[in-house]
Amino acid sequence: xxxxxxxxGNEALAEAMIRAGCDxxxxxxITPQSEVxxxxxxDATQRTGMVVLQAESEVAxxxxxxxxxxxxxxxxxxxxSPGISLMQEGLSYIASAELPCVLTNVVxxxxxxxxxxxxxxxxFQAVKGGGHGDYRLIVLAPSSVQEMxxxxxxxFDLAEKYRNPVMILADGAIGQMxxxxxxxxxxxxxxxxxxxxxxxxxxxxxxxYITSLHIQPEKMEEINKHLQAKYKQIEKDEVRYEAFNLDxxxxxxxxxxxxxxxxxxxxxxxxEKGYKVGLxxxxxLFPFPKKVYKEVADKVKGILDVEMNSGQMxxxxxxxxxxxxxxxxxxxxxxxxxxxxxxxxxxxKLFIKGEA
Amino acid sequence: MTxxxxxxxxxxxxxxxxxxxxxxxxxxxxxxxxWMPSYGPEMRGGTANCITIVSDSxxxxxxxxxxxxxxxxxxxxxDKFESRVKKGGNLIYDSxxxxxxxxxxxxxxxxxxxxxxxxxxxxxxxxxxxxxxAFLKTTNCVSVENIHKALETVFERYQKLxxxxxxxxxxxxxxxx
Numbered sequence: 092x093x094x095x096x097x098x099x100g101n102e103a104l105a106e107a108m109i110r111a112g113c114d115x116x117x118x119x120x121i122t123p124q125s126e127v128x129x130x131x132x133x134d135a136t137q138r139t140g141m142v143v144l145q146a147e148s149e150v151a152x153x154x155x156x157x158x159x160x161x162x163x164x165x166x167x168x169x170x171x172s173p174g175i176s177l178m179q180e181g182l183s184y185i186a187s188a189e190l191p192c193v194l195t196n197v198v199x200x201x202x203x204x205x206x207x208x209x210x211x212x213x214x215f216q217a218v219k220g221g222g223h224g225d226y227r228l229i230v231l232a233p234s235s236v237q238e239m240x241x242x243x244x245x246x247f248d249l250a251e252k253y254r255n256p257v258m259i260l261a262d263g264a265i266g267q268m269x270x271x272x273x274x275x276x277x278x279x280x281x282x283x284x285x286x287x288x289x290x291x292x293x294x295x296x297x298x299x300y301i302t303s304l305h306i307q308p309e310k311m312e313e314i315n316k317h318l319q320a321k322y323k324q325i326e327k328d329e330v331r332y333e334a335f336n337l338d339x340x341x342x343x344x345x346x347x348x349x350x351x352x353x354x355x356x357x358x359x360x361x362x363e364k365g366y367k368v369g370l371x372x373x374x375x376l377f378p379f380p381k382k383v384y385k386e387v388a389d390k391v392k393g394i395l396d397v398e399m400n401s402g403q404m405x406x407x408x409x410x411x412x413x414x415x416x417x418x419x420x421x422x423x424x425x426x427x428x429x430x431x432x433x434x435x436x437x438x439x440k441l442f443i444k445g446e447a
Numbered sequence: 448m449t450x451x452x453x454x455x456x457x458x459x460x461x462x463x464x465x466x467x468x469x470x471x472x473x474x475x476x477x478x479x480x481x482w483m484p485s486y487g488p489e490m491r492g493g494t495a496n497c498i499t500i501v502s503d504s505x506x507x508x509x510x511x512x513x514x515x516x517x518x519x520x521x522x523x524x525x526d527k528f529e530s531r532v533k534k535g536g537n538l539i540y541d542s543x544x545x546x547x548x549x550x551x552x553x554x555x556x557x558x559x560x561x562x563x564x565x566x567x568x569x570x571x572x573x574x575x576x577x578x579x580x581a582f583l584k585t586t587n588c589v590s591v592e593n594i595h596k597a598l599e600t601v602f603e604r605y606q607k608l609x610x611x612x613x614x615x616x617x618x619x620x621x622x623x624x
Contacts, residue, residue: 097470268484269481359507
């Protein structure tokens with residue numbers, strides 16, 4: 092068993108970053124994720140030699156990530172909603188240049204400067220590609236402090252396997268709350284780098300070149316086809332989700348991250364009341380676990396999607412079930428969090444009393 | 448067994464620390480724990496609160512709207528959270544400066560002369576530990592020994608403060624029959 096600690100989500104993420112052998116972190120403070128940079132500033136460099144740098148802005152940070160990733164290094168940045176918006180241009184370039192890196196968005200309420208309270212309003216931005224062009228991020232949604240640890244290592248692995256940026260889509264509550272975590276042992280930093288990395292041209296080898304600029308549309312279309320084939324492969328092989336009580340379920344609650352935790356409690360209350368309710372919690376938001384929704388659609392009377400936004404993932408749920416079952420949404424916005432009792436009340440209102 | 452508790456008061460009174468010490472003690476005891484602070488624009492003088500859940504089984508939602516026990520360190524917290532105590536649950540509060548005491552008759556209302564006792568201990572900052580003592584005696588949700596161990600972790604750099612805090616815990620415990 093690894094070391095057990097009581098940690099805040101943001102601190103756990105930072106500790107996991109150090110232990111995963113991360114080579115460099117570039118970031119800029121913003122509530123509610125500022126503890127990440129604070130934690131790394133303490134002794135990360137002394138421990139592993141990794142670079143920890145507070146950039147002058149989020150725009151600078153993402154371009155430092157671009158540069159360090161081009162050298163084949165394990166790199167990561169974190170921010171919260173407004174800061175992640177500033178990074179979108181760089182992220183599109185990184186996705187086009189096919190460089191591995193990991194970002195974490197500790198989401199807060201928007202739009203605009205919004206609030207510092209937890210939210211899930213950045214689902215579209217993360218999952219549908221917040222920057223320009225046809226690209227995808229692999230998006231993981233942690234629902235506990237433990238997953239803030241586990242997903243860092245997983246994200247680096249996925250990023251390097253597919254040469255694609257990975258986003259950990261957390262929220263202010265997951266970042267700020269403390270839970271018991273089991274940490275993995277310190278991993279060594281890499282000493283060998285991939286054959287595409289721009290580490291200096293050796294005399295007897297071809298010059299390596301990383302760019303997102305291809306003026307000829309014929310060439311750019313080929314690159315797009317290649318990217319889309321990669322995303323198809325990711326959709327085939329990397330779907331992750333958690334499901335509870337699907338066997339006898341007549342209704343399904345669904346949500347991700349913190350929302351799924353709240354739904355779990357709502358499911359328990361509803362089961363005590365005699366309703367056969369199951370729960371589907373997507374862990375990967377891209378690739379979205381379409382198949383499990385499609386499978387339950389034939390069997391259940393309805394799905395209630397719960398989010399801390401105006402209803403974003405619900406669109407993917409609807410696309411997955413293709414109209415085969417009723418899909419409803421309940422949520423709170425702008426930094427407010429729905430309580431389990433609220434979910435129960437709205438479930439009964441929508442599905443039992445028929446007041447749609 | 449699961450204890451879903453809320454600690455509330457003014458920023459600077461140490462309400463977040465109370466929950467954290469309880470969470471540490473729960474973890475030392477091998478239980479599942481979750482500590483969720485209100486992290487809004489609260490600061491010294493503003494209101495602050497934290498939810499702390501200690502359980503024998505996995506904790507589902509860290510966000511809850513009804514609590515087994517509420518520990519309130521000021522009037523606004525009593526006002527705000529009296530209605531959020533589950534039927535049969537506990538409302539423990541510092542009786543100093545309370546003009547409108549809680550009135551529900553379906554919960555255990557436990558007034559503690561915490562501020563006065565803190566003055567007797569010649570350190571008003573230990574109010575939170577007096578209240579935590581009352582909480583422990585009321586709920587028995589973790590052992591006192593494990594709270595002591597938690598203090599050693601939390602006060603890592605300030606070991607000299609531990610005896611005073613233990614004394615304050617004991618004072619709080621002595622208030623609850």
